[in-house]
Amino acid sequence: MLLGGRVAEQLVFEDVSTGAGNNLQLATDLRLHMVTHYGMSEAFELATYEARLAPLYLNGPTLPEPCTFSERTADAIGGEVRRLLEESRERVTQTLRTHRETLESLATLLLEKEVVDRAMLDGLLASAPPAGQLRVAAVALPPQDGAP
Numbered sequence: 762m763l764l765g766g767r768v769a770e771q772l773v774f775e776d777v778s779t780g781a782g783n784n785l786q787l788a789t790d791l792r793l794h795m796v797t798h799y800g801m802s803e804a805f806e807l808a809t810y811e812a813r814l815a816p817l818y819l820n821g822p823t824l825p826e827p828c829t830f831s832e833r834t835a836d837a838i839g840g841e842v843r844r845l846l847e848e849s850r851e852r853v854t855q856t857l858r859t860h861r862e863t864l865e866s867l868a869t870l871l872l873e874k875e876v877v878d879r880a881m882l883d884g885l886l887a888s889a890p891p892a893g894q895l896r897v898a899a900v901a902l903p904p905q906d907g908a909p
Contacts, residue, residue, distance in 0.1 A: 763788035764846075768853045769864060792845040793838075802841050810838060863889040 767781035784815055795801040797810040810830050828835070866885055870877055875884075 763791070764850050764853045765857070768850060768857055772854070772857055772861070773864075773868075786848065788846060789842065792842045792849075795845065796838055796841050802845070804841050810834065813819065860889060 763784045764781075767777055770777045770781065791859055794811075796805050800806040800809065840860065863885065867877070868884075870885060874881070
């Protein structure tokens, strides 16, 4: 969800603006916590690698403790975060391509109304075809050689 705005800009305008910058930061922070704090990565599922904050004074400001893992581990964490972000971007890109008409309809509605409430969004999404729905026409194939 956090990458939706950025990917939509890339699909529609073939460029990105600073508008989705905060969402990109939040998406990065979320993936970083998934890897370093919650063990939600196959590569780092059995350990945490989160920097801890040590108070300077009782109830005072905090400073990060010296890094407790190697530069190689830090590079691997960065690579895993980028991999997770890329996976998310691919999934969002595919979803928005599949539902491009709905994306365009939502953009038009936002331009007209400036604000879209839940009921308006529900109405728009209700008219969209479900993801993965195939529209197949029945066709009669000619018999193959030797087939009845």
